[in-house]
Amino acid sequence: MSEQKKALPFPVTFAAGAIAGISEILTFYPLDVVKTRMQLETGKSKGLLGSFQSIIKEEGFGRLYRGLVPPLLLEAPKRATKFAANDFWGKTFRNLTGEEKMTRNLSILTGCSAGATESFVVVPFELVKIKLQDKSSTFAGPLDVLRYIVKKDGLLGLYAGMEATFWRHVWWNGGYFGSIHQVKALLPKPDSPSAELMNNFVSGGVGGFVGTALNTPFDVVKSRIQGGARVPGVVPKYNWTYPALVTIMREEGPAALYKGFVPKVLRLAPGGGVLLLVVEFTLDVFRKALGPPYI
Template sequence: MVADSKGKSDISFAGTFASSAFAASFAEICTIPLDTAKVRLQLQKKAVAGDVLPKYRGMLGTVATIAREEGLASLWKGIVPGLHRQCLFGGLRIGMYEPVKNFYVGSDFVGDVPLSKKILAALTTGALGITIANPTDLVKVRLQAEGKLPPGAPRRYSGALNAYSTIVRQEGVGALWTGIGPNIARNAIINAAELASYDQVKQTILKIPGFTDNVVTHLLAGLGAGFFAVCIGSPVDVVKSRMMGDSTYKSTLDCFVKTLRNDGPLAFYKGFIPNFGRLGSWNVIMFLTLEQAKKFVRNIESSS
């Protein structure tokens, strides 16, 4: 992904980190309305007998409802901590992927890196990256979860920085790492699904006659990465969103059991379509941007 055919990085770590942070941030700006819809769908509890129909129905329906009731700008709720998250998490998980992968295979390794090593490297960088970036994820979910309030009711947080300080003041510093368990699970797993599958799909496509390392290859590999990420990561993503959006859950297991008991097993794939719409498009945009950003950085570094 950021390597030549032997798996060795061809640009500096700083260059890779900057390219990764930029690509992840650009993809975040483009796709956060779908992420906001996904969070609202995941937090929506199952209707009991006699209740009115669920407020949010489907990806486009949820987007339309939020835009109609709260204004178009509400779809970009959480964009500031979202960008904080992508600069930190995106830069770290992608930037460290090649060095960690090369560490696992050894400096003398020659040939195609085994898929198991790619998965292990991506699991490692995903877990490390989100451990540092968890507070940004928490604030993003809290801001996205807040819907239309009754007239005169004050908002819980006035913005991202206010949310960080309010959470620390009211709940303690440790609260910024609420949901860290499912978040590490989710991001390590999704990172492995994204980076390892992108790496593997791209490597496979490049062996097919007629395919070269171009935009079409990057597009196909990005779509494959998004699909694998959603299929594998959706259950832990639901648990993570519920724990971050609702402080009544005692633990990851408590959230999992209550969700299963109250809403059924399909609840773990709640918001699957917006999640794939979000992650599929996010991966395509991110990887296409990343490849171009790396090319730009490579040219700068080779000429200096």
């Protein structure tokens, strides 16, 4: 019976992930724009406040929402894929290992696998978003970017930065879901629905911080790869993830691998808490609506 309570239909998991993702992005999107700007800078960073002020002063407040459409369209399939894949890989690995409950190591392995799965959905949307968020961007909108990329590089051009995106999501999801499992085990057992929501928010926030700390260097590389212009016959300066990490560290110092960390963590730490809180709340609503044997 306990297994049946957890076995919600896939459309329910999909809907919960989508609702949570859209809630998170609408709340924290300007921080993502600032993060990308900081990561694309090859010189001295202006910092969080300096970047905010520069964008608003030089380009207007609306620029903080530049490129919102692609991630907004992405969030539903992205978050839905994340949680559905996490559920699928969690069950698969438990069956393979014979574990009845999720362990810390299985949580990390599950999260990494879910991140790898998610990355294949994410790349084209991320590429369009980066092209729009770049300060030098002259594109009229998402469709303009799509037309340009497909005309110049073909359909496969939409997957520029695939390898870097793969690693970014593997590391973030491994840290996020692995931390959630560990933090929940350390927190007092909730004795009320409100206490359970608070535990979800805290564990999700910690997970968001750990995931961000692990994946920021890979996010910097992804932004550089996707933001750069490709010239026929010329090997891009930033092409493959791990060599690009070495190049950035050698030319700009180790700290450059964490450009954009502050706005990124300010978004994804509380964002991770909001994400998990909304997912759990939404799933609980669905369980009650569906009735036995889901409650």
